[in-house]
Structures are given as structure tokens and as C-alpha cells.
Amino acid sequence: EMFYGCVLCQSFAPTHACCITPDRTSLCGSINWFDARAAAKVDPKGPLFEIPPGECVNLEAGEYTGINEMIKKRSLGEIERIYLYSGMEFPHTSCGCFEAIDFYIPEVNGHGIVDRNYSDVAINGLPFSAMANQTGGGKQLPGFNGVSIQYIINKNYQRFDGGINTVVWMPKAVKDRVGEFLPQDLLPKIATEEEVTDINDLKKWLEDVDHPIVKTWAEVLGEEEEEEDCLYQNR
């Protein structure tokens, strides 16, 4: 299946190009795969263009030679690899008009999602605007990834990072919007600003509701303790 790209946002994010696939709607949420296909056919020399996927290098991560070649060319060599389904490794670049940000919360080894309409600080203590400043501009910043709302409900959402099962917090307004399309057993385990206000509350909440992320804590904490032991022994 053909993929599509868009470089409309390069005027303010020179190294950014959206990769639009059937699973990943554009970051701004306004161009899906069908829209992109139509636009690229009508105006092949316009800002929307075909990206032949080429070889699949890593299916789980969504890495394709065609996308890597495209981003290398369009970012003038600045960006060399993109994992379509990860915010943690070689994330898709972010421009500035993304609908939401997927952000890693190291304290619980999970992910939060905050949308641009949320005016309060997110669960990590940062407002959308502060995260947007460091995420956007065409950068690749592991742990912060611009996404569309539509992508959140896709079955391949950030699957390389563990997928929707790693999402632990989102604003109530976003949860109301996407809730009916998410796994119904997970839905009550995703906290919003109505249930928790800081990371300590969140940790307790996740344990109380038995969120799937809690099962990863022993392993992650074990690795961190091992690293600390090694550092201590090497002193």
C-alpha cells in the first residue's frame, strides 16, 4: 500500500514531514490516508506526495526504507530514521500543529496523552504549551511525540512502546472522545484530572485499579537497581 507525505508545515518546522499511512493520520488530524491519496493525485507537485514504502525493516516499529529515504531527503539529512509506531525510539518528527502529545512518564513507566485544548498542567506537571515547545519544530525527541486524536484509537497506536496498554493518563475531554473505541477493560484504568492530580496519586491509582502497566514495574525497578549497584561497585 502506498504511503503519503506532507510538507506543508516545513515553513516553521524545516525538518518535519508527516508520514500518512492507513494507520497513522497526519499529526494535525486533518489529513487521513484517503485525503492524502486524493491530494497527491490531483497535484503531484504539491505539498502532499507519494512515499513508496520500500522494504519493511521492522514491522513492529513501523520502519520502512521508503520513509527513511524520504525523511532524509526532506530534512536535508538531519533525520535518518523513523519508527512510525514509537514515541521512544526514532519517533516521527513533530511540527507544531499536532492535536495532542504522547509523553513518557518515567515514574510509572507509562504514557500520558495531553491535547492542545487542555489548559491545566498535565500529570507530569507541564502544560501542553511547554511540552509542545520542546516536542515541535521538526525535532525527534524520544519520550515526547506529536500525535493526532484519530491515531490514538488505531490498533497500532505506539505499538513498539507497548501500545494503548501503556497509556495511564489523559484529560477527561479526550477520554470522553476516544473512550468508546478503546479496549473497554482498559478504559476505567486510565486516569484523568478528575481522579489524580500528581504522580504519587497516579501511582496509587494505577495499583488500586490494577492497570496493566503495574506488571512492568518489578522488571523496570529491578533493572534500575541493578544499574545503581553497578555504578556503586565501579566507584
Ligand code: SF4
Ligand atoms: S501537520 Fe498537517 S499540515 Fe502539517 S505537515 Fe502534517 S499533514 Fe501537513
